[in-house]
Structure formats: structure tokens, C-alpha cells
Amino acid sequence: MRPFSYQRATDPDMAVQALSADAAVDNPLTRATVQPLAGGTTLIDLMKLDVMRPAAIVDINPLAEGWSAIDPGRENLRLGALAKMSDVAAQGEVQRNYPVIANSLKLAASAQLRNMATLGGNVMQRTRCPYFRDVSYENCNKRNPGSGCAAMDGVNRMHAVLGVSDQCIATYPGDFAQALIALDATVEITGRSGTRSMPFAQLHKAPGSTPETETALRSGELISAFVVPGRWPRSVYLKARDRQSYEFALSSAAVALDVQHGAIKDARVALGGVATVPWRSREAEALLKGQTFDDGLAERAAEAAFADAKGRQYNNFKIALGKRVVARALHRAVTMEI
Amino acid sequence: MSGNSSSRLSGFDRRAFMACAAGSALVPMTARAGALDAPAPVAQDPALHVEITLRVNGQDKRLSLDPRTTVLDALREHLKLTGSKKGCDHGQCGACTVLIGERRVVSCLTLALAAEGQEITTIEGLATGDQLHPMQQAFIDNDAFQCGYCTPGQIMSAVACVKEGHASSDADIREYMSGNICRCAAYPNIVAAMKQAAPEITKG
Known part of the structure; x- marks a missing residue:
């Protein structure tokens, strides 16, 4: 690991000021030379691998006092960005009214990592693409813009089939983000000019021709909270993976339904493990809305979700698997007791 | 064998040597x-x-x-x-698992x-004097290790797992202990050890 300076921020202004000290303040956060430290489960790992090389670290854990509340209100659910994954997964009202959120967190990583990792850090985690994580591969457009992509014709079994570009097919690895994007969450961002909000759906950027820019966050900005409107007791997170526990998704689905008198009034479908960014399928949702559920409908929705999918040599199986995950998640959501 | 006995005689061991070598290398940087x-x-x-x-x-x-x-x-x-x-x-x-506060990390x-x-x-802070922690004793009683390398992490994780309330069934234990890998695959005995120790820990 390369040497870095360590500083502890005791209030948000101090954190923002320290994070803004980057020479190129408009760098995307992923490339900033000053990095915030929350749970550290991505940052310290990638620093050991020499993938991330910050010159300075700003420890924002002291901000947890103000930024870690789990606040289920009447109209919405507010989650502080420094809340720990394990605490949110175990919160009773989150489990009852937002099972898709609780289960996306519970099915991620291990108990130890969920105790460390925060919600804000979780959505900012970097891809697990082995070519990104191994600096002995020069060709990584995310790490070395313009260098090419070793995954394109490499071992790409774990890579994305949706939201891909000819520059990058790295999968967004998280689970919680799928729940947030499905439920139309808003992200609150604290920066030099105060707090701004944006739809969570706008936080992550598909790789396109600039895979090194992963989010809309600028350096000096921190996620301070997430706000989820409404309540979604009829919701599930289904995750298919190589092992039963402690593994990233090959394919996952976050599904939330509002079923009234047998008809689907509202439907939310988001996909994980198969896309370069948290992926919402408006196509599947449009097919479901206003319909009465049956297996045929679930299959048509699943087909629609993967209509634009592009597989490569080793990850084609994800298209078939992903459709089945969507169909099964829909089935579970319809039949679950609430 | 002879290597072992001569180290013992000279009061020399690998760990002390490594620590000493590392220590002197670091002196100019402190x-x-x-x-x-x-x-x-x-x-x-x-x-x-x-x-x-x-x-x-x-x-x-x-x-x-x-x-x-x-x-x-x-x-x-x-x-x-x-x-x-x-x-x-x-x-x-998970071999490095310790508790920070009440949390396993x-x-x-x-x-x-x-x-x-x-x-x-x-793991060094778990026993009370010569009295092993119930989880340590349970790992011995149930032969819950083979090579032992993952064991300190398993035990620290297991203690926290019980206190979190995630040791009520075999399936629960397997899910919530998935962050501790055992390459000797002592998993069934680890589950048995946790089930033995859990009541003692929760009542204590």
C-alpha cells in the first residue's frame, strides 16, 4: 500500500473541506486523490491491491452521530448514509415495510463486512471485475482510460449483459442499489455549496465512452442520506449466485408490487449482477402494470427486461438465468403473505 | 527434530527473530x-x-x-x-475477525x-484467567477444527453471532457464519460447537 496522510473529520463542513483539497476538484470521486473512509471494506481492499492510490484519507466515521439514523416516517423512509448495513437489515420497520431493502442488505457480503460497511459506501463500491482489480493487466479503461478492456475477450463469465459499451462490461456488484432504484429513492448529497438531492437513478453512470466516471458525485461531495418514498411491504430481493451465501450475484432481482383486487396497480423491477450500473427495467414494469398475474405474464416481463441484453463468450448464460430470476421474484412477490 | 531442540536450547524462535529483524529495519522510520x-x-x-x-x-x-x-x-x-x-x-x-465494541469485524x-x-x-481476551470462554471450550469439546488456522476468527465470529441472535438454527448459523472460511471443512463441528455454547452465552 502506498503512503497516505490520515485525517479525521468531526463535522460535515470539515469533511467537505478536506475532500475538496484535491488539486483537480472536478475529478470524479473515483479518481480523486483525497478519499473518504467510512467502513473501508472497498477502499482499504483496493488500496492494498494498488488499484486505488489516494494521497490522503479523510475518516468520516465521526459524522455517524448525525448521519446514521434509520427513520421510517409516515410518508417515506430516510436512511442515513453512515448507517451500517447490518443495522438497517435488522430494523423491524424496514423488514416489515421494505423487505426488498432488508433482504438486499442481508444477502450481501458477510456478517463482519455488513457490520463495517455503510449504506453510502455500499452504493459507491467498485466493480469486482478481476481485470480492474489486478493492476498487472494494463488494459482497463476504468483504471487506465483509453487502455482497452481485457474483459471483452477475456474470462468474462461474471460480466454484464446490460448497459454495456465497447469500452467496458464490468458489472456493478452491489445489491442494495437495486432496491433503491426500484423504489424511486432519492439520494442526498452534501458538498461545498450545501446539500443537493437527485434521483438515485441518476447517481450511477453507465460506462459509455468514459467508464472511469462511475457516478455523478464530484470530489468534495459526500452522500449523506437516502430517502425512499412510500411503503412497499410486497417486495422481494432474489439473488442467484455460485454459492448459497457470501457471494456476489450472478443475477438478482429487486421486485416491488402493489396488488389490489388481483390486479397489479404498480410494479417495480430492478436487476443486479447483470448490468454495469444499478438497472431498472421500465419495460418489464410497463408490461406488468394493470394486469392480472399469471406465469405467462411473468415470463413476458422477464423477456422484456432482457430484450436488449448482449452476452459475450462466457456470460451468455446470464441472460437465461436472469429471466428466470425475474420471473421467480415476481412469483414470490405476488404470493408472499403481507 | 534437531532444529526444534536446538532452537529451544538457544532460546531462539522464528517469531522472535522476525520481530527483531523487522524492528531494526523500521528504526530509521520512526x-x-x-x-x-x-x-x-x-x-x-x-x-x-x-x-x-x-x-x-x-x-x-x-x-x-x-x-x-x-x-x-x-x-x-x-x-x-x-x-x-x-x-x-x-x-x-474471516481469519482476522475481532470484536470492535460488540461488533465482529x-x-x-x-x-x-x-x-x-x-x-x-x-481471541487472547476471551478467557477469564485459566477459565476458557464457553465458545472456546465448545470448540475443543466438539473437535471443531483441524489445522486450527481459522479457529481464532471462527470463535470470535461465533461469540458475536450468538449475541446477535443468529444462532437459533443450523441454517441460521451457516448463513451468519459464512464470512469465516474453513479450508479443513470443520463446518459441521463448528455448528455443533456453537449450539453447545449458545445457551451458556445467552444466559450469562
Whole structure:
């Protein structure tokens, strides 16, 4: 690991000021030379691998006092960005009214990592693409813009089939983000000019021709909270993976339904493990809305979700698997007791 | 065999030698930076060591550390508490699991500087004098290890798992202990050990 300076921020202004000290303040956060430290489960790992090389670290854990509340209100659910994954997964009202959120967190990583990792850090985690994580591969457009992509014709079994570009097919690895994007969450961002909000759906950027820019966050900005409107007791997170526990998704689905008198009034479908960014399928949702559920409908929705999918040599199986995950998640959501 | 006995006779062992060699190599680098509790954020020179106090197993330990030092390395290399093991060093195997406060964490991904002021409990802090912790005794009673390398992490994780209330069934134990890998595959006996120790821990 390369040497870095360590500083502890005791209030948000101090954190923002320290994070803004980057020479190129408009760098995307992923490339900033000053990095915030929350749970550290991505940052310290990638620093050991020499993938991330910050010159300075700003420890924002002291901000947890103000930024870690789990606040289920009447109209919405507010989650502080420094809340720990394990605490949110175990919160009773989150489990009852937002099972898709609780289960996306519970099915991620291990108990130890969920105790460390925060919600804000979780959505900012970097891809697990082995070519990104191994600096002995020069060709990584995310790490070395313009260098090419070793995954394109490499071992790409774990890579994305949706939201891909000819520059990058790295999968967004998280689970919680799928729940947030499905439920139309808003992200609150604290920066030099105060707090701004944006739809969570706008936080992550598909790789396109600039895979090194992963989010809309600028350096000096921190996620301070997430706000989820409404309540979604009829919701599930289904995750298919190589092992039963402690593994990233090959394919996952976050599904939330509002079923009234047998008809689907509202439907939310988001996909994980198969896309370069948290992926919402408006196509599947449009097919479901206003319909009465049956297996045929679930299959048509699943087909629609993967209509634009592009597989490569080793990850084609994800298209078939992903459709089945969507169909099964829909089935579970319809039949679950609430 | 002869190597073993001669080391014993000369009072020489590999760990002491390694520690001594590492210590002398580090001497020229141990410059001192200002106290960390100075008003933040004041970035210290990354080349300088930082003086911090870690609270480990109920004792305050004053240390001078390179900012890159993880809790795991602070324990093993600076405090000679080598019970916590370095397996993958990337948070994937759980061999380095310790408690920070009541929470189990992987010490290999926790910076020592960020753990200042918090109570760290390692496998060395679990027993009361000669009286083993119920989880330690249960691992022995159930033969819950083979090579033993993952065992300190398994036991620390198991203690926290029980206290979290995630040891009520075999399936629950398997799910919530998935962050501790055992390459000898002692898993069935680990589950048995946890079921033996859980009632004692929850009533105590």
C-alpha cells in the first residue's frame, strides 16, 4: 500500500473541506486523490491491491452521530448514509415495510463486512471485475482510460449483459442499489455549496465512452442520506449466485408490487449482477402494470427486461438465468403473505 | 527434530527473530508526528508515524504506527498478539475477525488509526484467567477444527453471532457464519460447537 496522510473529520463542513483539497476538484470521486473512509471494506481492499492510490484519507466515521439514523416516517423512509448495513437489515420497520431493502442488505457480503460497511459506501463500491482489480493487466479503461478492456475477450463469465459499451462490461456488484432504484429513492448529497438531492437513478453512470466516471458525485461531495418514498411491504430481493451465501450475484432481482383486487396497480423491477450500473427495467414494469398475474405474464416481463441484453463468450448464460430470476421474484412477490 | 531442540536450547524462535529483524529495519522510520487528537482535519505527513492509543482486551496500548497499519498488523506485529490470523488480508476469509465494541469485524480492512478510542477484543481476551470462554471450550469439546488456522476468527465470529441472535438454527448459523472460511471443512463441528455454547452465552 502506498503512503497516505490520515485525517479525521468531526463535522460535515470539515469533511467537505478536506475532500475538496484535491488539486483537480472536478475529478470524479473515483479518481480523486483525497478519499473518504467510512467502513473501508472497498477502499482499504483496493488500496492494498494498488488499484486505488489516494494521497490522503479523510475518516468520516465521526459524522455517524448525525448521519446514521434509520427513520421510517409516515410518508417515506430516510436512511442515513453512515448507517451500517447490518443495522438497517435488522430494523423491524424496514423488514416489515421494505423487505426488498432488508433482504438486499442481508444477502450481501458477510456478517463482519455488513457490520463495517455503510449504506453510502455500499452504493459507491467498485466493480469486482478481476481485470480492474489486478493492476498487472494494463488494459482497463476504468483504471487506465483509453487502455482497452481485457474483459471483452477475456474470462468474462461474471460480466454484464446490460448497459454495456465497447469500452467496458464490468458489472456493478452491489445489491442494495437495486432496491433503491426500484423504489424511486432519492439520494442526498452534501458538498461545498450545501446539500443537493437527485434521483438515485441518476447517481450511477453507465460506462459509455468514459467508464472511469462511475457516478455523478464530484470530489468534495459526500452522500449523506437516502430517502425512499412510500411503503412497499410486497417486495422481494432474489439473488442467484455460485454459492448459497457470501457471494456476489450472478443475477438478482429487486421486485416491488402493489396488488389490489388481483390486479397489479404498480410494479417495480430492478436487476443486479447483470448490468454495469444499478438497472431498472421500465419495460418489464410497463408490461406488468394493470394486469392480472399469471406465469405467462411473468415470463413476458422477464423477456422484456432482457430484450436488449448482449452476452459475450462466457456470460451468455446470464441472460437465461436472469429471466428466470425475474420471473421467480415476481412469483414470490405476488404470493408472499403481507 | 534437531532444529526444534536446538532452537529451544538457544532460546531462539522464528517469531522472535522476525520481530527483531523487522524492528531494526523500521528504526530509521520512526519519526514522530503530532498527537492525533489535534483539531481535525490536519493531514499529517504520510512519511511520519502517528502516536495512538489502542484499547485492546481492556488495556490501553500506546503505539507509534505508520498510517497504513491495519488493526490486524497492529495486533500481530506491534502488540505480539498473534492469535488473530492473517489469511487473505482482503476481508474474504474471516481469519482476522475481532470484536470492535460488540461488533465482529475483519481487522485486516480496519485501519488502526480509525479504531482509536474503541474497545478491541481478540481471541487472547476471551478467557477469564485459566477459565476458557464457553465458545472456546465448545470448540475443543466438539473437535471443531483441524489445522486450527481459522479457529481464532471462527470463535470470535461465533461469540458475536450468538449475541446477535443468529444462532437459533443450523441454517441460521451457516448463513451468519459464512464470512469465516474453513479450508479443513470443520463446518459441521463448528455448528455443533456453537449450539453447545449458545445457551451458556445467552444466559450469562
